[in-house]
Amino acid sequence: MTFLSHFKPAAAVAIAALMIGAGAADAKNFKIAVGDSAGSAQEATGKAFVTALEEKSGGKHTATLFLNGQLGSEEVTVNDAAMGTLDMSLLAINNITPYSPTVGVFSLPYVILSLEDAEKLTQGPIGEELTQNTINDAGVRIIAWTYTGFRVLTNSKKPVKSVADLQGLVVRVPKNEIMIDTYKAWGINPTPMAWSETFTALQQQVVDGQDNPYLTVNAMKFYEVQKYITNIRYIFSIEPLIISESLFQSLSADEQQMILDAGQAATQASAQFLRDSEAAIKQDLLAKGMEISDPENGEEEFIKLATEAVWPKFYDSIGGVEKLNAVLETLGRAPVQQ
Numbered sequence: 251m252t253f254l255s256h257f258k259p260a261a262a263v264a265i266a267a268l269m270i271g272a273g274a275a276d277a278k279n280f281k282i283a284v285g286d287s288a289g290s291a292q293e294a295t296g297k298a299f300v301t302a303l304e305e306k307s308g309g310k311h312t313a314t315l316f317l318n319g320q321l322g323s324e325e326v327t328v329n330d331a332a333m334g335t336l337d338m339s340l341l342a343i344n345n346i347t348p349y350s351p352t353v354g355v356f357s358l359p360y361v362i363l364s365l366e367d368a369e370k371l372t373q374g375p376i377g378e379e380l381t382q383n384t385i386n387d388a389g390v391r392i393i394a395w396t397y398t399g400f401r402v403l404t405n406s407k408k409p410v411k412s413v414a415d416l417q418g419l420v421v422r423v424p425k426n427e428i429m430i431d432t433y434k435a436w437g438i439n440p441t442p443m444a445w446s447e448t449f450t451a452l453q454q455q456v457v458d459g460q461d462n463p464y465l466t467v468n469a470m471k472f473y474e475v476q477k478y479i480t481n482i483r484y485i486f487s488i489e490p491l492i493i494s495e496s497l498f499q500s501l502s503a504d505e506q507q508m509i510l511d512a513g514q515a516a517t518q519a520s521a522q523f524l525r526d527s528e529a530a531i532k533q534d535l536l537a538k539g540m541e542i543s544d545p546e547n548g549e550e551e552f553i554k555l556a557t558e559a560v561w562p563k564f565y566d567s568i569g570g571v572e573k574l575n576a577v578l579e580t581l582g583r584a585p586v587q588q
Contacts, residue, residue: 280313280337282491283321283330285445290469291398291523292340292489293317298519299394299491302512311508313338319446325425331494332389340396342445343488344426349388351567353380355577357428358564359556362486367581368397369521372488376577389495393513396489396520398463399528404476404540405459406452411480411546413437413555422448422460428564432484435559436552452476463487465524468531473538481544484556491516561586 282299286292296315304312321327321336324345330336332349347354355361355376362368371377372395381392403410403421410416413436423429423440433440441457451457452475459476466487467473491513498506536542545552565571575585 280311281321282313282315283319283324283327283336283339283341284315284317285319285324285327285341285489286466287318287469289465291396291463291465291520291527293469294523295394295396295489295491295516295520296340298523299512299516302515303508306508306511307505311505315340323444323446325444328388328390328492331492334494334496336494337497338393338491338493339390340491341489342424343490344424344429346384346388346390346490346492347426347428349390350380350384351387352383352569352573354428354564355380355568355573356488357426357485358568358574359428359432359484359560360553361574361577362488363483363581365397365399365486365521365524368395368486368488370580371577373517374580376580384492385495390492391495391498392490393493393509394491394516394520396491396517397524398465398487398489399524400481400483401461401463401485401487402467403459403461403480403482404467404472405478405480406455406476407458407478409478409480409541409543411543413551419458420456422451422457428560429485431560431563432556435555449475461485464528464531464535468535473535473540477540479535479540479542481542482552483549484552 282296284292284296293315300313300315322330324339324341327336327339327341328346328349331339343353344357347357356371362371385391405419407419408415416436416438419438421433421438421440422443423433424445425442430440430442443451443457448460449470452460452472461482493509498509501509532542561574565574568574571586571588578585
């Protein structure tokens, strides 16, 4: 458990504010931790944020991206931002869930079924509510959303088209209970592992496979250590940009608005980046020797096993079944029947 667990969120923010001091309001160059490498959707969002911030502040403020986990693992950077020792972090939403469980609704398998679904949820009332929850729970504020696409399954052993094909594979997953339990519903025990350790583990065949969006598979050069891709759609990867709430509160009202406006511009840029890039990246991965398969029967067995086993287990942590039903209603889908 983290240092922050010993304090109420408001107290933790106050402590961090004292650590930062008044000088943060005059910061000209914010540090942004980025988990992924150059060419990733995270980097694209970060660059768009920097450009927009410079424009909106007339050059007074800028930010520097630190790629490839240079400032710590994604899990660690949430705590660092909460404590005020890190300005901002770009990371997968599943790494915020342990600190603010209600955002886990976005990680429930087969809830988000398209980029349009992701935009509707994150940029509407539900996204605003979850942002407020992260402030209260974790002392960080979501200021932008990265849309990275569906987490497809890759592996080095064999084509996977069915749940039966999945058996026997050792698959790396993040240290996220929803994702772990989804693979358990499919009949295997996945291997929880930090993102920074994943490429080496694949390279050394400690694990056979992992799941991440096409943009990440390409940016992280997984084609060097993986052969097969399966187009599962169990999670649409959303990767927010967070800012230390104590830092945010130390800024003037005008500066806060610049940050929020730059975040909105970065969110829009991220959606366009995904639309512009994903199809070409698929073709590039094929050219590099990867083989792509679709799950049989429209992924029916994967969907049935995951939703029946995983959804009910996490109703309480996401805020109740009514919270999931509010999400489904927003997306024009039938509610869960109790």
